Amino acid sequence: MSAPSDIPQAPKVTEREARQVAEAAREQDWRKPSFAKELFLGRFRLDLIHPHPQPAPDDVRRGEAFLARLREFCETRVDGALIEREARIPDEVINGLRELGALGMKIETKYGGLGLTQVYYNKALALAGSASPSIGALLSAHQSIGVPQPLKMFGTQEQKDAFLPRLARTDISAFLLTEPDVGSDPARLATTAVPDGDDYVLDGVKLWTTNGVVADLLVVMARVPGSEGHKGGITAFVVEAGSPGITVEHRNAFMGLRGIENGVTRFHQVRVPAANRIGPEGAGLKIALTTLNTGRLSLPAMCVGVGKWSLKIAREWTAVREQWGRPVARHEAVGAKISFIAATTFALEAVVDLSSQMADESRNDIRIEAALAKLYGSEMGWLISDELVQIRGGRGFETAASLAARGERAVPAEQMLRDMRINRIFEGSTEIMHLLIAREAVDAHLKVAGDIIDPDKPLSDKAKAGANAAGFYARWLPKLVSGPGQLPSSYSEFRVPGHPDLSAHLRYVERSSRKLARSTFYAMSRWQGRMETKQGFLGRIVDIGAELFAMSAACVRAEHLRADDDHGREAYQLADVFCRQSRIRVEELFNRLWSNTDDIDRRVVDGVLSGTYTWLEEGVLDPSGEGPWIADATPGPATGDDVHRTVR
Numbered sequence: 001m002s003a004p005s006d007i008p009q010a011p012k013v014t015e016r017e018a019r020q021v022a023e024a025a026r027e028q029d030w031r032k033p034s035f036a037k038e039l040f041l042g043r044f045r046l047d048l049i050h051p052h053p054q055p056a057p058d059d060v061r062r063g064e065a066f067l068a069r070l071r072e073f074c075e076t077r078v079d080g081a082l083i084e085r086e087a088r089i090p091d092e093v094i095n096g097l098r099e100l101g102a103l104g105m106k107i108e109t110k111y112g113g114l115g116l117t118q119v120y121y122n123k124a125l126a127l128a129g130s131a132s133p134s135i136g137a138l139l140s141a142h143q144s145i146g147v148p149q150p151l152k153m154f155g156t157q158e159q160k161d162a163f164l165p166r167l168a169r170t171d172i173s174a175f176l177l178t179e180p181d182v183g184s185d186p187a188r189l190a191t192t193a194v195p196d197g198d199d200y201v202l203d204g205v206k207l208w209t210t211n212g213v214v215a216d217l218l219v220v221m222a223r224v225p226g227s228e229g230h231k232g233g234i235t236a237f238v239v240e241a242g243s244p245g246i247t248v249e250h251r252n253a254f255m256g257l258r259g260i261e262n263g264v265t266r267f268h269q270v271r272v273p274a275a276n277r278i279g280p281e282g283a284g285l286k287i288a289l290t291t292l293n294t295g296r297l298s299l300p301a302m303c304v305g306v307g308k309w310s311l312k313i314a315r316e317w318t319a320v321r322e323q324w325g326r327p328v329a330r331h332e333a334v335g336a337k338i339s340f341i342a343a344t345t346f347a348l349e350a351v352v353d354l355s356s357q358m359a360d361e362s363r364n365d366i367r368i369e370a371a372l373a374k375l376y377g378s379e380m381g382w383l384i385s386d387e388l389v390q391i392r393g394g395r396g397f398e399t400a401a402s403l404a405a406r407g408e409r410a411v412p413a414e415q416m417l418r419d420m421r422i423n424r425i426f427e428g429s430t431e432i433m434h435l436l437i438a439r440e441a442v443d444a445h446l447k448v449a450g451d452i453i454d455p456d457k458p459l460s461d462k463a464k465a466g467a468n469a470a471g472f473y474a475r476w477l478p479k480l481v482s483g484p485g486q487l488p489s490s491y492s493e494f495r496v497p498g499h500p501d502l503s504a505h506l507r508y509v510e511r512s513s514r515k516l517a518r519s520t521f522y523a524m525s526r527w528q529g530r531m532e533t534k535q536g537f538l539g540r541i542v543d544i545g546a547e548l549f550a551m552s553a554a555c556v557r558a559e560h561l562r563a564d565d566d567h568g569r570e571a572y573q574l575a576d577v578f579c580r581q582s583r584i585r586v587e588e589l590f591n592r593l594w595s596n597t598d599d600i601d602r603r604v605v606d607g608v609l610s611g612t613y614t615w616l617e618e619g620v621l622d623p624s625g626e627g628p629w630i631a632d633a634t635p636g637p638a639t640g641d642d643v644h645r646t647v648r
Contacts, residue, residue, distance in 0.1 A: 004239070021234075022188035026439070027290065027367065027564045035552075036368035040441035040545050042480045042517030042625045044510040048364060049552060052560035053357040054477025055119055062163045063120030066101070066338050070124055073100055074131035081400060083132045084415055087258040094172075094214075094647045097139070102128070105167030106143045107152070109166035118294060118356040125298050126305030133419040134259030139173075141210040145427065146173030146297035147219045147238055150287050154236075154279045163217060163238060171216035172647065175240075176206040176265060177288060180633040181292040182434045186221070186234060186285055188640045189268065190633065193222035193237060195230050200237065200277070201402060202245075205633040210432035213251050214260035214647050215241045220267070221284045233282025237272050241647075245270035247638035257417030268637045294359045296370045300352050306420060307345030307381060310388040313411055317392060328391075337387045343578035343585050344380050346571070347550045349555035352374060368440050369549065375433040376546040378423035389413050431539070441545065442531075445524055453529040474523075480518050485510030494559055499569060500576035505583070512586060516544050519593055526586040536598040544589045547582045554578050
C-alpha cells in the first residue's frame with residue numbers, strides 16, 4: 001500500500017491552533033536556574049554567572065590544538081575571494097575540512113568526532129567564517145541544526161552507532177523544516193509522513209535547505225497523520241539524501257553567502273524506515289526547538305568573528321587615511337564608530353563565551369541566554385558591518401575585486417555586509433526571536449495568571465487562577481521596590497583601583513531589571529489577553545533584557561580577564577564604554593515602551609492593505625518579474641533535473 005499523492009498543500013489552521021502547536025513544542029518546565037529568566041523577573045542573580053565559568057584544562061588543550069590546525073588550513077587552502085567569485089566552495093576545500101575532522105567538531109570521540117566543547121566549536125566557527133562566511137555556514141548547518149545534534153540529544157543508541165561515525169568523518173547533513181508557504185508557523189506544515197508497514201512514506205517540498213544540495217543525510221520534519229496505533233503530529237526523521245523519490249529541484253542564489261549549497265528539495269513517495277524516526281511521533285518541533293537552544297549560538301559566534309575583523313580593518317584603515325590634515329580616526333565622527341565596533345565586539349564575545357561555557361557545564365537552563373545571544377549578536381553584528389562600510393566610505397561600497405584591480409588592498413567590506421544580513425533572519429528572524437523570548441520571559445506570569453486572560457477557560461478556573469495570582473504577586477511585587485542596585489557598596493569586587501568602576505554599571509543592571517519586571521507586570525495588567533498582540537512593546541522588553549544581559553556578561557568577562565592578568569585594564573575600559581553606550585540605548589527603549597507610534601502605525605497598515613495609499617506608489621516602475629508570490633508546492637513527482645551533487 002503506497003501513500004496517497006493528492007495531499008493538500010498546507011493545513012488550514014486558526015491563529016489559536018497555531019499558538020497551541022507552538023506552545024506544545026516548548027519546554028514547559030524550568031529544571032535548572034536561568035540568569036536571563038531571573039533578569040526578566042526583576043531578580044539580578046549575578047551569582048549564576050560570576051565568577052565566570054571556566055573550561056576544563058583538557059578541553060582547552062584539545063580545543064587550542066584544533067584551532068591551530070584549522071587556522072593553518074584556512075590560511076593556506078581557503079580562498080575566500082574564489083568562493084565569492086564562483087559562488088561555490090571547492091570540493092577540495094570540503095574534503096580538506098573532512099580530513100581535518102571539522103565535520104565532527106561536536107561529535108563525541110567514541111564516534112570518531114573531535115568532541116570539542118561548545119566554547120571551542122564557536123571559536124572554530126568564528127575562525128572559519130572569517131576565512132569564508134560560506135564555510136562557516138556549511139559547518140554550522142551540518143552540526144548546529146543538522147543531523148548530529150538532534151541524534152546526540154534524542155537519538156537511540158542504534159541511530160547514534162549507525163549515523164554519527166559517518167557524520168563525523170564523511171557525510172554532510174542538512175535540516176529541512178521550512179516550506180514555500182510555511183516559515184515560522186509550523187502548524188501549517190504540509191510535508192507528510194504516512195505510516196506504511198515498517199516504513200513512513202514522505203511527500204512534500206522543503207525550501208531553503210542549507211547544505212541540502214550536497215547533503216548525504218537529512219533531518220526532515222514531516223506531519224504524521226493520526227490513525228490507529230499512531231499518535232501523529234510533526235515528527236523528525238533521518239533520511240538518506242540519495243533515497244529514490246528525493247529531488248533537489250533548484251540551488252538558490254542569495255544577496256550574500258554565495259557559496260552556500262541551499263536549495264529546494266522535493267519528496268515524492270520517499271520510503272523511510274521507522275527505525276530512522278528520531279523520538280516519538282509528534283515530538284519533532286520540540287526536538288527542533290531543543291536542538292536550537294545551543295545551536296543558535298553558532299550565529300553570534302560568527303558575528304563575533306566579523307566584529308574582530310571589522311575592528312582590525314577600521315584600525316588599519318583609519319590610521320593611514322587622512323582628512324583635513326590628520327588621520328580620520330582622530331575625527332570624532334569616525335572615532336565614535338571605531339569605539340562602538342571595539343566595545344560591541346568585546347561585549348558580543350563576552351555574551352557568546354559566557355553562554356557557551358554555561359551550555360558546556362549544563363548547570364543552567366540557557367534557552368533564553370542562547371536566544372538573546374542570537375538576537376543581539378545578529379543585530380549588533382549587522383550594525384558593526386554597516387559602520388565599517390561607512391568608515392571605508394566609497395571603498396566600503398566597492399568590491400574587493402575592483403579595489404585590487406586598481407591597485408588597492410582588496411578589503412571585502414561590502415561582501416561582509418551582504419553576508420551578515422541573513423543572520424537577522426536565519427534560525428528565527430529578529431521579529432520571531434522577540435516573540436519567542438518574550439513568551440519565555442513572561443512564563444512565570446502565565447503559569448499563575450494565564451487562565452485569567454484565557455477566554456476559553458470557565459469562571460471556576462479563572463477564580464482559582466485569580467487566587468493563585470494574588471498570592472504570587474503579593475510576594476513578588478514588594479521585591480521590585482528596592483534592591484542592591486540602590487546601595488553604593490554593592491558589587492564592590494568590580495571596583496578596582498586604577499580601573500573604571502564597573503560596579504556602577506552592575507547596580508544599574510539590577511535597578512533596570514526590577515524596572516523591566518514592573519513594566520511587564522503593568523503591561524499585563526493593562527492589556528491582559530491582548531498582550532500577545534502588543535509585539536512592539538514585547539520587542540522592546542526583550543531588547544532591554546538583551547542589553548542588560550550583554551552589560552552583565554561584559555563586566556563579568558572584564559573581571560575574569562583582570563583576575564587572570566590577561567589584558568585586564570583594557571578589558572575594563574572596553575566594558576565601561578560598552579556599558580555607557582548600552583545604558584543610553586536602554587533608557588531610550590524604556591521611554592519607547594510607553595511613548596511610541598504603535599497604535600497609529602496599525603492604522604496606517606490598515607490603510608496600506610485597504611489601498612488607501614496606492615496613489616503614493618505612482619510614478620515608478622516595478623522591476624519585479626511575473627509569477628506567484630509563493631511557489632506551488634503541491635506534492636507529486638519532480639518535473640525537472642536533480643541538481644543534487646555528492647562531494648567526494
